[in-house]
Amino acid sequence: MKSSRLVSLLLLLQTRGRMTAAQLAEELEVSVRTVYRDVEALSAAGVPLYGDAGHAGGYRLLDGYRTRLTGLTAGEAEALFLAGAPGAAAQLGLGSVLAAAQLKVRAALPPELRVHADRISGPFHLDAPGWYAGVDETPYLPDVADAVWRGRAxxxxxxxxxxxxxxxxRLEPYGLVLKAGRWYVVAGPGPRTYRVDQILRLSATDEEFTRPDGFDLAGYWAAYQRDFPARLRTGRAVVRLAPGVTLPGPVQDEAEPDRDGWRRVTVAIESVDHAHAEFLRLGTGVEVLHPPELRTRLARTVAELTERYADVRDHDRGRDPDPGRASRGPVR
Incomplete structure (x- = not known):
């Protein structure tokens, strides 16, 4: 709609300053001719908008001119207040700033849109951490955020x-990501990803750094998540699986089942410790053939469990698992 586009053009000039017709056309996804017509319409409506010719020219607003946010639609007002994440803002040290900004935006809205904003902000609450996960202590998060904004190592x-x-x-913080209640900082050189809660000590510096040209935090994070499983599971294990047993991750080099229905497969593992816990959950439905240290680790665990539950085995054989228990009285 033209009215919405005019408001967008006005806000672009208000927030970015001088812009050429070509730049405005690219932002608004219209032709340069349409920008000329929109500028004429704004000028006719009394908006103090000026155009300068020449190489360094462009359109700009009169210094000090500000517009109230009367161009917001009901949906835009609702989305603005729904997008607020007070918990994340508070962790970044911006809780009061966010509250003040929302208060100013609310005051600038016309009455009918203010009702929409109040209605949407009450029934929705963002709780980022997953169930059964404690909240990570991130005492250096505000310092990392400050380094991101100031471009300091x-x-x-x-x-x-x-x-x-x-x-x-030495980190050059390019950006922060909040994933499932946990903060990560993407930093150079690299870039690489670090958990903010694993920073034990931090010292700010006055050393400036420059982000790589074209660095896109959202694009980097999408690729990082996509490649995470392959990057994490660098080991390999060869196992036999009983009929009907499946593994949580992808398998490789799967052989045809033998006459008993068991399958020999190769699977990627993160580490011996991690695979030990994962395979124990499958009980007798899996046999590890390789690597030897994982097979030995599982055999040792099974032997310890057998010893621990020896009284159950004796009971199944018809023997008293603890002959001295009757003379000692009941167990308290």
Whole structure:
């Protein structure tokens, strides 16, 4: 709609300053001729909008001119207040800033849109962390966010999962991502991804850095998530699976079932520790053939469990699992 486009053009000039007709046309996805007509319409309506010719020319608003947000539709007003994430803003140290901004926007809305905004902000609440997951302590999150906004490098002591666990790193923070209640910072050189809750110490620096040309945080994160399983599961295990047993991840080199229905497959694993826990859940439905350290680890665990539940085995054989229990009295 033309009215919506005129408001968008006005807000672009208000927020970005001088813009050429070509730049406005690209942002609004219209022709340059349409921009000329829209500028004439705004000028005719009394908006103090000026155009300068020449290489450094373009359209601009009179210095100090501001417009109230009367061009918002009901849906846009609802989306604006629904998009607020007070929990995330508070963690970033911007809780009061977000509340003040929403208050100012609400005051600028006409009465009918104010009703829509109030109606939408009450019935919806964002709770980012998943069930059974505690809230990560991120004492250095505001410092990381400040480094992102100011374009300054930081020196951190970071705890990673492999040895040596605590390492010194110089990070160039490109951006922050909130995923399932956990904060990550994407930082150069690299870039690489770091968990903010694993930063043990942080020292701010005055060293400026420049983000790579064309770096897109959303695009990077999408690729990072897509490649995460392959990057995480770098090991391999060869196992036999009983009929009907399936593994949670993709399998490789699956052989035809033998005459008993067991299948020999190769599966990607994260580590021996992780695979040990995963395969134990399958009970007798899986037999690990390789690597030897995983097979030995599982055999040792099974032997310890057999010893622990020996009284159940004796009971099944018709023997008293604990002959001395009757003379000692009841177990308290």
């Amino acid at each position: 930081v020196q951190v002591l970071y705890r990673r999962w492999r040895e040596p666990t605590d390492v010194e790193r």
